[in-house]
Amino acid sequence: MNEIILKNFFKKISNDQPIQYSPNIKVNLIQVAMDEFKNLAIPYKKDSKSENVLHLYSDSDSPLRYVKGFYPNNTRLGKSICADKFLTQRFLDNACVKTPVGKLFKPDELVEAKSFISNNSSTKYVLKPVSMSMSLGTFLNVDESNLESSWERSFNVQKKYKVENPRILIQEQIQGLELRVLVVEGKVDSAVFRGPGNVKGDGQHTIQELIEIKNVERSQHNYLNRNPLKINDNLLENLKNKNLTLETVLADGEYCILYSQSDIATGREVFEVSKYLDTNIFNQALDAVTAIPGAHTAGVDIFVEDLDATEGTVIEVNLNPALQLHYYPMTGEKTMPLYDIFKNCQIDRKILNDEINVNNITEDELKTILDRYKYLFNKQKSLSNSFNMFLNL
Secondary structure (H helix, E strand, O other), rough: OOHHHHHHHHHOOOOOOOOOOOOOOOOOOOHHHHHHHHHHOOEEEEEOOOOOOOOOOOOOOOOOEEEEOOOOOOHHHHHHHHHOOHHHHHHHHHOOOOOOOEEEEOOOOOHHHHHHHHOOOOOOOOEOOOOOOOOOOEEEEOOOOOHHHHHHHHHHHHHOOOOOOOOOOEEEEEOOOOEEEEEEOHHHEEEEEEEEOEEEEEOEEHHHHHHHHHHHOOOOOOOOHHOOOOOOHHHOOOOOOOOOOOOOOOOOOOEEOOOOOHHHHOOOEEEHHHOOOOHHHHHHHHHHHHHOOOOEEEEEEEEEEOOOOOEEEEEEEOOOOOOHHHOOOOOOOOOOHHHHHHHHHHHHHHHOOOOOOOOOOOHHHHHHHHHHHHHHHHHHHHHHHHHHOOOOO
8 A cells, every 4th residue: 555546546435425423323343233133133132241242042942142253154164264364375276366475484484584585576575473363463565674573573473472383474565455345145245445544735734733633533433533543653663764754744635644554543444435346356355255164254355456456366354354344434335244144144043943935935035045055056166176176186
């Protein structure tokens, strides 16, 4: 991501109007889930020990346990694969889903890592732990000059969090827009662009003043107001690398990306962009979920050159996606993914309990069942091919 790409993005969506949210919106996914269960008439009870657990159908012979952020239509196998970035890449590669060029390294393979990077010195790389989330231990713009320091810092983070088998994946860094495409049971729900914390110059105010102005604007958004732009070491170091300071006055219309990473803590912005995307981008995201055994609901991270792109590069398949991004975007169309997830679970239960037949099935239930059948049929074919490759058959 660079300022030119960001400027072109904002130009593309310039006619989209900001969405206004009620002051009492529910951000906690447990609270959102409880509202959706009421909408679906699904009985539930709160767990007596954990506020992040709900018990669905608790009075039935087959109760369902919902843990905040984890979805019952994903299996333990799927979670294990997606928690390992290198293993995920292998499944995606076997399914011919486009991914970045990358290689796995162990703590004692720094020399090999240097050789890997030196083979293409003009390329920037992303260095990230294989089995950590939330960008912990991840470093961008890695090349020969900073590989060793990034390597050491990443393994130190893994040591801090007591990772049992510390490893690093070094991948070609893809430039473009980082999209999160949400797939629910073989159906694309929506796509959002997770923009980095940034400010836009007006030829008058310093970067520090622009940050203060934007924080006032963010305070009016009842989801984003929880994470204002912060002046911290990450910001100062990033400005220094751009030959800027907090006292710099940006030219009118000039953008400045404030942080080296795009996450919630650094003022990330969220824009729903489904209407702009080519169908093939959605197909790539669906193919990525199809390629992972036990994965049915996932947020697929995919980079595209711009909103007019017809092909992207899949970076990650996340089975614990932040669904708030789709409930509360700044612009675009909000969706209700938790409703869709548990509507599917509701239909599953009806089928397994022989409660659906030709006389009482609704048109909506029939369409959902047919869509899922097609998805699972394609998934079975994809996984058969992948396992043949793993077993060298």
